[in-house]
Every structure is written in structure tokens, then in C-alpha cells.
Amino acid sequence: MAEIVLSGVSRSFWNPGKEIAAVRNLNLRIPSGGFIGIIGKSGCGKTTLLKLLAGLEQPDAGTIQCTGAAPRFSLMFQDPRLLPWLTVEQNVRLAFPAKGRFQKDLDAMLDLVGLGDWKGLFPRKLSGGMAQRVALARALCRKPQILLLDEPFGALDAFTRKQLREELSEIWKTLAMTVILVTHDIEEAVYLSDEVIQMKNGTIDAAIKVELSRPRDCRSPEFQRICRNIEDTLFG
Ligand SMILES: Nc1ncnc2c1ncn2[C@@H]1O[C@H](COP(=O)(O)OP(=O)(O)OP(=O)(O)O)[C@@H](O)[C@H]1O
Ligand SMILES: [Mg+2]
Structure with a gap:
């Protein structure tokens, strides 16, 4: 399987009258077989990052390197x-x-x-x-060796979301692939991820490792502490 290393990756767009740096000088190492959650405010560059990884956008600067043979990517969006x-x-x-x-x-x-x-x-x-x-x-x-998910459960009710995240966790284990999940749901990110990456203004603001054993108990004090920690960085 493939490890992915992003070094100094930037991608800008020209919108009427001004340049928008959607992703800027982003450095990230995604271990093979890991589950990475990406969280951040609307417009901070999450979808652009997934598109860069999938090869749907090309970086203006920096490199995206995968170890081993070119891995297969699949990208799933919020709407089916x-x-x-x-x-x-x-x-x-x-x-x-x-x-x-x-x-x-x-x-x-x-x-x-x-x-x-x-x-x-x-x-x-x-x-x-x-x-x-x-x-x-x-x-x-x-x-796919690498599955990219862009808010896949964003439009669903809380009950269905919980059921699907459980199933996704099982599928990730069964198929042994790398998953990169963009979500606005902090609990979902902490429940599923080995590491939660917080993006801000196109780059990584914080990376929080979640070292809790699986299946995770969302009500445990340690789980709640990690969620609060992320919330404080996001909204602080
Ligand atoms: N193809 C494009 N052309 C012009 N501007 C773009 C394009 N794609 C993204 N942008 C701009 O880049 C910035 C980041 O967009 P992106 O879609 O990556 O954000 P996001 O973090 O996924 O937001 P959301 O949570 O709302 O989905 C935004 O300001 C957006 O307007
Ligand atoms: Mg998006």
C-alpha cells in the first residue's frame, strides 16, 4: 500500500477581481492504511485538498508523492x-x-x-x-487503495449517520485501505480517525492523534476531551 507525502502544496484560483489561495504551503504525511479526518470551516480548502489528492486538480507549487506503484483513488461526494x-x-x-x-x-x-x-x-x-x-x-x-470521502454523510439524519459511520469503520477494516474523510462533524471525525487534521485558510492549523482503542465510546471522558479540544481550536 501507499504512503502519501504532500510537501509545500499550494493551489490558487482566480475569482472575479482576486486570487484565492484555496490550499497554501500544505505539508502532510498520510500513512498507508490510516484513517485521516479533515475538519475546518467552510471555504478553508478541504475539497480542493481531496481533488489535489485524486489528481482532479494540479498543484501550482509543491509535490504530492506516493510510495510504491501509482495507487488507485476513489472519490465520493456529499450527494450520491x-x-x-x-x-x-x-x-x-x-x-x-x-x-x-x-x-x-x-x-x-x-x-x-x-x-x-x-x-x-x-x-x-x-x-x-x-x-x-x-x-x-x-x-x-x-x-481503491485510497478512498477520499467529501462529507459523505452530511445530508443524513443523526441516526443514519451513526449507523453509516459504524459500517464505514467495518469496511475500512475489511478492505484495509487508506481513508481520508472530510466532515463537519467533530464526533464523527474523532470516532473514525487515527488523526484529525484541522484546516484553516488553506493550510493545516492542528493535527490531533486519536489513540483510543476501537470501537470507540463517544461518551467516555477521554473521547469527549478530544472533541472539546478540537472544538476549542476550531472556534477559539
Ligand atoms: N474551481 C474553482 N474556481 C474558483 N474558486 C474555487 C474553485 N474551487 C474552490 N475555489 C475556492 O477555493 C476556496 C476553497 O474551496 P473548497 O471547496 O476547497 O472549500 P471547502 O473547505 O471544501 O468548503 P466547504 O466546507 O464549504 O465545502 C473557496 O474560497 C472557493 O471559492
Ligand atoms: Mg467542500
Whole structure:
């Protein structure tokens, strides 16, 4: 698997009348197989950072290096972006890189994300949580070594979010990949991550290691202390 090292990465955009430094002089090491949470105010550069990692944006300065052979990335967004005229199974099938005899893999993937019983449904019949499961299955089809998630559960109710974060944690363990999760939910970040990166004005403001054993107890004093610590840095 691949370790990713970002050194002095910057990316600016020209918006009417002024230059916006979306990411500036950012240094970060993402260990192979780790779970990294990224948190920060709206506009601080989180999505731009994910796009840089996925190769959808190129840095103006600095380097992004991966050890080993070029790793496969998958990026999942806040909205599921499903094709409405295809069923759950057909939406996921589209993302499978292999041609031919992969029905077994497809079925296993649908089961992994809890969609085994729903594969014949069209997107308009899905709940928000189910639609995000389809998007997750689609992102996992390429067998990514690095999974990039941009507020994947942001539009869901608190109950569904908790259920999906539990499932994501299991899937991360099962598939042994690196996950980089952008979220606005501090508890979600602390529950899932080995390290929570706080971004501010396009760069890293703080990095907090979460050394609690899994599964984590959100009510434990230590968990609560880490959440408060992050909250204080974000809003302080
Ligand atoms: N393609 C683009 N063209 C022009 N400006 C852009 C582009 N992409 C991002 N920006 C600007 O870069 C800054 C960072 O945007 P980015 O989407 O990375 O923020 P974010 O942290 O993901 O915010 P949010 O939490 O609201 O999703 C913003 O000021 C945004 O307007
Ligand atoms: Mg964003």
C-alpha cells in the first residue's frame, strides 16, 4: 500500500477581481492504511485538498508523492450522483472496471454495503442513507487503495449517520485501505480517525492523534476531551 507525502502544496484560483489561495504551503504525511479526518470551516480548502489528492486538480507549487506503484483513488461526494434511470445494481455495475464474469464480486459489494435486498430498486425509491450506500459501493468497486470521502454523510439524519459511520469503520477494516474523510462533524471525525487534521485558510492549523482503542465510546471522558479540544481550536 501507499504512503502519501504532500510537501509545500499550494493551489490558487482566480475569482472575479482576486486570487484565492484555496490550499497554501500544505505539508502532510498520510500513512498507508490510516484513517485521516479533515475538519475546518467552510471555504478553508478541504475539497480542493481531496481533488489535489485524486489528481482532479494540479498543484501550482509543491509535490504530492506516493510510495510504491501509482495507487488507485476513489472519490465520493456529499450527494450520491446516481443515474435515475438505472437500478441500484446497474448503477454499481457501471463502476466496475472488469468486464465479464464479475457478478459474484458485484453481489459481494452490494452485500458489504447492506444493499443486497435492494438491488432492483431505482434511485427515486431509495432513502438518503441507501443512496449514499450505493455511492459508497460505486466508490469501492475500483478496489481503491485510497478512498477520499467529501462529507459523505452530511445530508443524513443523526441516526443514519451513526449507523453509516459504524459500517464505514467495518469496511475500512475489511478492505484495509487508506481513508481520508472530510466532515463537519467533530464526533464523527474523532470516532473514525487515527488523526484529525484541522484546516484553516488553506493550510493545516492542528493535527490531533486519536489513540483510543476501537470501537470507540463517544461518551467516555477521554473521547469527549478530544472533541472539546478540537472544538476549542476550531472556534477559539
Ligand atoms: N474551481 C474553482 N474556481 C474558483 N474558486 C474555487 C474553485 N474551487 C474552490 N475555489 C475556492 O477555493 C476556496 C476553497 O474551496 P473548497 O471547496 O476547497 O472549500 P471547502 O473547505 O471544501 O468548503 P466547504 O466546507 O464549504 O465545502 C473557496 O474560497 C472557493 O471559492
Ligand atoms: Mg467542500
